Amino acid sequence: MMTKTVAVIGGGPAGMEASKELAFNGFQVVLLESGARLGGHMNQWDRLFPNKRPAGEILESLYRNFPGSITVMTETNITSIGRNADRFILRTAGRDVIEADALLVCTGFRVFDAILKEEYGYGIYDNVITSVDLEQWFKEKRPVLTSHGRVPATVGFIHCVGSRDEKSGNLHCSKVCCVTAVKQAVELKEKLPEARIFCFYMDLRMFGLGYEELYKESQEKYRIQFIRGRLSEAFENMDGSLMAKVEDTLTAKPLRINLDLLVLMVGFLPSDGTAAIGSLLGLTFNPNGFLQPRDGHLQPHDTEQQGVFLAGSCKGPKNLEETLADARSAVLRIRQYLTN
Amino acid sequence: MYYIDYDPFVLPFTLGVLALLVMLFWKFFQWWDKLQPEDRIVIRTGLRSGKLLAILKEVFLESLIHRRMWKQNPLQGYMHMTFAFGWFMLILIGNVESRIHSGVEFNMPYYPIFFKFFLDSNEGLPFSKSFTFIMDFFLLLVLSGLVLAMFKRVNAKLYGMKKPAKPEAIDRIALTALWFIFPLRLLAESFTSAVTGTGGFLTGNLGEFLSGWLPARLLAYPAWWSYSVALSVFFVCMPFTRYMHIPAEVLLIYLRHLGFKPSKTYDFFSVVEVNSCPSCGVCVESCQLKSSLGHGNIVPAYFLRGLKKDREDMQAVNECMLCGRCQQVCPVGIHVNDIRIQRRDLLNKQVVFNYPYLPPPDHQKADVVYFAGCMTHLTPGIKRSVENILKAAGIHYLFLDKEGGICCGRPLQIAGLWDSARQLVESNQRLIRQSGARLLLTSCPICLKVFREEYDLRIPVMHHSQYLVQLIEAELINVAFSSREVSYHDPCELGRGCGIFEEPRQLISRIAGLQEITAGREKSLCCGGSLGGLSLSFQERKRLASDALKQLLAGQPDLLITACPLCKKTFQPLSPVGVMDIAEFLYTAMEQKTRTAQPEVLINCNETVAVL
Amino acid sequence: MPRWGYKIHEDRQVIWEEGDFSLVERIRLAEPSLCLCISCGTCASGCTAAQFTDFSLRRVIIQLQRGRIEEVRQEIDRCMLCGKCILTCPRGVNTRHLVLCIRKELSGDVLY
Structure with missing residues (x-):
């Protein structure tokens, strides 16, 4: 019997993990990535919740024992996907033609473009940054300073920016931003012990094991203040600091607070690749634009198209644990499909 | 010799006319009752004023020729003109003709209508050839319109309309009667002409042709009866149908010439406007609530009909976005937006909001x-750009609502809450006046409209799109042209609301290539964010916005430019291309973003005064 | 009268059964988006009127839902209907219409 080929689209953690497992199971694997290198968002991340483990460790483990038999194609954009009997024929912008017996879509997510939440002032006020920017600062070991070069005395984290917000067009909860905010707040406090740090939230969704513990630690050890209220808009003061207006809903009073730095916790949206590959293959999108598996409980990897499978956060917001587990489980499903 | 021509068949017509007159008097009496005494005087003395000629001219042009309808849609215009003008001429010339014939000042009202019945021959009738020709010509004119009207019912697309306004039962009866009137007149006159030879090129020839195979002598009498009955049915129904617009519009034109305007309350003038709606249906296709959401009942043709019949549609009152597209195309020029706000005023009669907490003005000058x-506080990109440009131009300005101000009052006004709004208007007015400013600048078209119309400020009020053009022209700021192609969305309140179409275009043309779109200027679409709509849901607004965006981006521009924070916020999350306010766009194109000159010098320099 | 050594305190609990829920039911019919509120407070934080006075639409809505009409009545007429909260509400509650409906009901105007 000829060795079957699986094309894995997307080289983030899900794509990498799945490729490895597929190769170990004896399949020929072609891993296609639109970016310059594998690893996806993991490349921009410094440390992971809930245990502040370096993201590099995960990347390293993904690369470790990476089978040489896997054909990795980076900077590759798929322009068309056709079918010839049971085989898929993928054409790329670089005019390569790839044939495969099954497709695994691991196209992942992108973060919400905070410029669209104009009232929060990202891209307008210098001291408004996103959680991705802050993580980048951490990773680059850049000192956390305001645009005027001062050490911020007060920092506010705004939860749910572009998530749970119909006005941004996204009703869904991005799941990981709550715990990310707490993690980043704690890390910031470690760097700036004098700073007063606030989290402005609607609900705190500490769903994973260890998350609530981190939340508790952030209160107990780091004195992070949690204010239940959602930001309406930010104003810029003369000195470049920001005046945030929220309602402190628990005291039922309007709250004005001056913040030297405002961090927007940007949410998960389906990546451009998820949208593009989904339309190329004619897959079903859920109302939030993520790809819809055939049955979320019982056939979480199957799609309406035979031989096309899904794994990772192209299906919706996921933390890393879930993403990797989902990738491994997809491999089992593909093996079942290709050996029958 | 004086005698009265009479035949029993004239009775239906005569009684119908009588019933119509009684109803009309009753209606006008009811409306009259709503009038303020001083307005009654204006209306009474109006007849003796020098405006009568102008009024008659307008009545002739609008009620008979349907000038505005011609402009909207020539085919529709022709159709309406043939009916109104043709019928009017038939009555007028018929009267002259019959008077010349009978030689008396006073004829029975039915006499000119059924003149041909009573005429035995043309002999001895002065100018008989000319009269028969003219009468036949106008009858033909009306009949040509009738053919078009029938065609319109069958195939409305021909008239650039997807569907005509749906008539009600009584409208259908009147319409059927109206359609029968002229063919029956044609038949009656033709049959009679076959016997008496009194017909012209139309009735004479048709009569001759018909008599070849039909017993014309026998059929003539029933045809006259039918003609009379058709007229009667039409006249009896008329006060209860859309045809009421015919007398109401004459009155409306008269009132407008005497200076009557829509007021804040639903009054005499409103009733006349409501009754002047001919349900022509031109507005039907202009309404986005209909085209995007299928809410056809919002359309003025139906909303006004409901009002006419005391069956008010609350949804049509509360849901309408007041974008003004319908009144822009209305051939009668009915102020539907004002009428909807007046109805809201009535519905919210008991509602009062109170603002005793408003702060006293401080004493900053500028x-x-x-x-x-x-x-605009939700679009910091706009306010920051305006501020930066003002600073760069060296203008001595005061940002009155820097950290949030008092609402301008228009949102309350469009909900019909005039008394509540007055408190806000007065507070802001004091604030603006005490600043000693010589110009009020705003970024919000909603504020602009109320500042201009309801505030007593005695200084010019400008939207930033107007002021920034002046700053460029005064060379206080320099801009660079880029090869970008942009599309401009006219905000409702700025464009149709305040008539500002040119300045934003002038400004954009200095910076980038401007795509003109079909839904531009007066035809501009509502973004879906309007505060005019009270009860429309968020999801429905979103659909409206997506549909509007499709049209705005049809030319695949690089950017969508607008001039209203509300439009920007509404389009931004849905647009595949960037959405920018005109001030932001200008700021990105400015060459020199800081000015070295002292602002103090600039305050007094001539340029700035010119700018002011 | 002898002065006793104690006085009877007013009950400070919200007794659910004492709430007047007829109003919220009527309002919900007129403006169904009422039930979408998650009390995030965005409406109150950006509120134009709240700069000058104690007004929170979030509080009004929750009081309404708890059947506490008197509290609603005391606050509702301070709103300026400016519509800013319509733009910021993350749940798409038609806040402006909601205020108008509540005000209308409380002032005795026919709602619909």
């Missing part, structure tokens, strides 16, 4: 007062 508006 040349230019900048009032960003509530919504």
Whole structure:
């Protein structure tokens, strides 16, 4: 019997993990990535919740024992996907033609473009940054300073920016931003012990094991203040600091607070690749634009198209644990499909 | 010799006319009752005023020729003209003709209508050839319109309309009667002409042709009866149908010439406007609530009909976005937006909001007062750009609502809450006046409209799109042209609301290539964010916005430019291309973003005064 | 009268059964988006009127839902209907219409 080929689209953690497992199971694997290198968002991340483990460790483990038999194609954009009997024929912008017996879509997510939440002032006020920017600062070991070069005395984290917000067009909860905010707040406090740090939230969704513990630690050890209220808009003061207006809903009073730095916790949206590959293959999108598996409980990897499978956060917001587990489980499903 | 021509068949017509007159008097009496005494005097003395000629001219042009309808749609215009003008001429010339014939001042009212019945021959009738020709010509004119009207019912697309306004039962009866009137007149006159030879090129020839195979002598009498009955049915129904617009519009034109305007309350003038709606249906296709959401009942043709019949549609009152597209195309020029606000005023009669907490004005002075508006605080990109440009131009300005101000009052007004709004208007008015400013600048078209129309400020009020053009022209700021192609969305309140179409275009043309779109200027679409709509849901607004965006981006521009924070916020999350306010766009194109000259010098320099 | 050594305190609990829920039911019919509120407070934080006075639409809505009409009545007429909260509400509650409906009901105007 000829060795079957699986094309894995997307080289983030899900794509990498799945490729490895597929190769170990004896399949020929072609891993296609639109970016310059594998690893996806993991490349921009410094440390992971809930245990502040370096993201590099995960990347390293993904690369470790990476089978040489896997054909990795980076900077590759798929322009068309056709079918010839049971085989898929993928054409790329670089005019390569790839044939495969099954497709695994691991196209992942992108973060919400905070410029669209104009009232929060990202891209307008210098001291408004996103959680991705802050993580980048951490990773680059850049000192956390305001645009005027001062050490911020007060920092506010705004939860749910572009998530749970119909006005941004996204009703869904991005799941990981709550715990990310707490993690980043704690890390910031470690760097700036004098700073007063606030989290402005609607609900705190500490769903994973260890998350609530981190939340508790952030209160107990780091004195992070949690204010239940959602930001309406930010104003810029003369000195470049920001005046945030929220309602402190628990005291039922309007709250004005001056913040030297405002961090927007940007949410998960389906990546451009998820949208593009989904339309190329004619897959079903859920109302939030993520790809819809055939049955979320019982056939979480199957799609309406035979031989096309899904794994990772192209299906919706996921933390890393879930993403990797989902990738491994997809491999089992593909093996079942290709050996029958 | 004086005698009265009479035949029993004239009775239906005569009684019908009588019933119509009684109803009309009753209606006008009811409306009259709503009038303020001083307005009654204006209306009474109006007849003796020098305006009568102008009024008659307008009545002739609008009620008979349907000039505005011609402009909207020539085919529709022709159709309406043939009916109105043709019928009017038939009555007028018929009267002259019959008077010349009978030689008396006073004829029975039915006499000119059924003149041909009573005429035995043309002999001895002065100018008989000319009269028969003219009468036949106008009858033909009306009949040509009738053919078009029938065609319209079958195939409305021909008239650039997807569907005509749906008539009600009584409208259908009147319409059927109306359609029968002229063919029956044609038949009656033709049959009679076959016997008496009194017909012209139309009735004479048709009569001759018909008599070849039909017993014309026998059929003539029933045809006259039918003609009379058709007229009667039409006249009896008329006060209860859309045809009421015929007398109402004459009155409306008269009132407008005497200076009557829509007021804040639903009054005499409103009733006349409501009754002047001919349900022509031109507005039907202009309404986005209909085209995007299928809410056809919002359309003026139906909303006004409901009002006419005391069956008010609350949804049509509360849901309408007041974008004004319908009144822009209305051939009668009915102020539907005002009428909807008046109805809201009635519905919210008991509702009063109270603002005893408003702060007293402080004492900051400036040349230019900048009032960003509530919504602009949600688009810091706009207020920051305006401020940066003002600074760069060296203008001595005061940002009145820098950290949030008092609402301008228009949102309350469009909900019909005039008394509540007055408190806000007065507070803001005091603030602006005490600043000593010579110009009020705003970024919000909603504020702009109320500042201009309801505030007593005695200084010019400008939207930033107007002021920034002046700053460029005065060379206080320099801009660079880029090869970008942009599309401009006219905000409802700025464009149709305040008539500002040119300045934003002038400004954009200096910076980038401007795509003109079909839904531009007066035809501009509502973004879906309008505060005019009270009860429309968020999801419905979103659908409206997506549909509007499709049209705005049809030319695949690089950017969508607008001039209203509300439009920007509404389009931004849905647009595949960037959405920018005109001030932001200008700021990105400015060459020199800081000015070295002293602002103090600039305050007094001539340029700035010119700018002011 | 002898002065006793104690006085009877007013009950400070919200007793659910004492709430007047007829109003919220009527309002919900007129403006169904009422039930979408998650009390995030965005409406109150950006509120134009709340700069000058104690007004919170979030509080009004929750009081309404708890059947506490008197509290609603005391606050509702301070709103300026400026519509800013319509733009910021993350749940798409038609806040402006909601205020108008509540005000209308409380002032005795026919709602619909």
